[in-house]
Amino acid sequence: MGIAERKNREKQVLRERILDASRRIVMREGLAALSMRKIADAIEYSPATLYLHFESRDEIARVLCTEGYAQLLETLQPHLSVADPADRLKAIWRAYVSFGITHQETYRLIFMEDPTYIGAAFASAREAGDDTGEAAFRLVVDALDELKAQGRLPASVDSVAWTEALWATMHGIVALRLTCPVFPRVPLDNVVDATFDAWFGGAYAGHAAAPARARKRTAAAASGRADKSGAAAASAAKTKPPPRP
DNA sequence: ACGTGCCATAGGCCGAGCTA
DNA sequence: TAGCTCGGCCTATGGCACGT
Numbered sequence: 001m002g003i004a005e006r007k008n009r010e011k012q013v014l015r016e017r018i019l020d021a022s023r024r025i026v027m028r029e030g031l032a033a034l035s036m037r038k039i040a041d042a043i044e045y046s047p048a049t050l051y052l053h054f055e056s057r058d059e060i061a062r063v064l065c066t067e068g069y070a071q072l073l074e075t076l077q078p079h080l081s082v083a084d085p086a087d088r089l090k091a092i093w094r095a096y097v098s099f100g101i102t103h104q105e106t107y108r109l110i111f112m113e114d115p116t117y118i119g120a121a122f123a124s125a126r127e128a129g130d131d132t133g134e135a136a137f138r139l140v141v142d143a144l145d146e147l148k149a150q151g152r153l154p155a156s157v158d159s160v161a162w163t164e165a166l167w168a169t170m171h172g173i174v175a176l177r178l179t180c181p182v183f184p185r186v187p188l189d190n191v192v193d194a195t196f197d198a199w200f201g202g203a204y205a206g207h208a209a210a211p212a213r214a215r216k217r218t219a220a221a222a223s224g225r226a227d228k229s230g231a232a233a234a235s236a237a238k239t240k241p242p243p244r245p
Numbered sequence: 246a247c248g249t250g251c252c253a254t255a256g257g258c259c260g261a262g263c264t265a
Numbered sequence: 266t267a268g269c270t271c272g273g274c275c276t277a278t279g280g281c282a283c284g285t
Contacts, residue, residue: 035272057273 015053017043022060023067027105031061031113061109065118068106073136075099080139085146086200092140093170094192100174101188107174137163153200169195 021042025034036050036057054060079095082088100107110118144159173191176183184191 036274037272051274 014043018050018053018060019063019067023064026064026109030105031109034061061113065109065113068103068110069118071103071106072096072099072110076136085143085150086152089140089143089166089200090192090196092143093166093196094189096170097173097177097188097192100171101177104178108178111171112175112178140166147200166199169199 018039021039022034025038025042034057039060040050050060054063076092076095076099079088079091082091140163141159144153144157144162147153148155148157148159170192173184173188173195177188
C-alpha cells in the first residue's frame with residue numbers, strides 16, 4: 001500500500017467526519033444553524049481545513065441533500081412490489097409522508113430549503129447514470145396507468161399530471177405537519193387515506209374490477225378534479241414545491 | 246541532512262444581518 | 266445609521282513526511 005493510497009484514505013476519512021458532523025448539526029438544529037465554524041469545532045479542525053475537502057458550505061448541504069434523497073427512495077423501495085396498483089400507491093405515499101415526519105430535517109433539506117440543492121442532486125445523479133429519481137416518478141405514473149387499464153380510473157386521466165399533483169398534495173400534508181402545530185387533528189394516516197378516497201374514490205372499491213357505480217363516481221370526480229388538484233398544487237407550492245426528479 | 250511539497254492553522258478581511 | 270457580531274472565505278506561515 002503506497003503513500004498516496006494512505007493519504008487518499010485519510011482524506012476520505014476526514015471528509016466523512018465533516019459530513020457526519022454536518023449531518024448531526026442539521027438534524028439537531030436545522031440547516032440554518034449549519035456553519036463552517038460549527039462544523040470545524042465539532043471535528044476539532046480549523047474552518048479553513050474544511051475548504052480543502054469541500055468547495056463551500058453549499059457543497060456540504062448539497063451532499064447531505066443527495067444522501068437524504070437516496071434515503072427517501074430507499075424507504076419507498078419495499079412498497080414498490082405491492083401487487084395491486086391502488087394499494088401500491090397508497091403504501092408509497094403513506095411511506096413518503098411518514099418519512100417526511102420521521103426525518104423532518106432531512107425532508108426540509110430536500111424539499112423546503114434551497115431548490116438548487118435537490119436540483120444539483122438530481123443533476124449529479126443523472127450524470128453518474130443513476131436515474132432512480134425519474135424511475136420512482138415513473139413507478140407512480142405506471143401504477144396510475146395500471147388503474148386506467150383495469151378500468152378503475154377513466155382513460156382520460158393524465159397520469160403524469162396526476163402524479164405531479166399527487167406529489168404536491170402529499171408534500172402539502174408533510175409541509176403543513178412541519179409548520180402548523182394544530183395540523184393534523186386526526187391521525188396522519190387517516191389524512192392520507194382521506195386524500196386517496198377523495199382522489200380515487202371507486203378505484204379502491206374493488207381491486208379486480210370496480211363496480212360500475214364506483215367507476216361512474218370516479219369519472220365524475222376526475223372531470224372536476226383538475227381544479228381540485230390545481231388548488232392542492234398551488235397550496236403546496238407556497239412552501240416551495242418539490243421539483244420533479 | 247537537506248530540499249520540497251502537502252496539509253493544517255491562525256489571523257484577518259469582507260459582507261450581511263441585527264440592534265441601539 | 267453606526268457599531269457590533271457572526272459566518273464565509275482567503276492568505277501567510279509553520280510543521281511534518283517524504284524523496285534524494
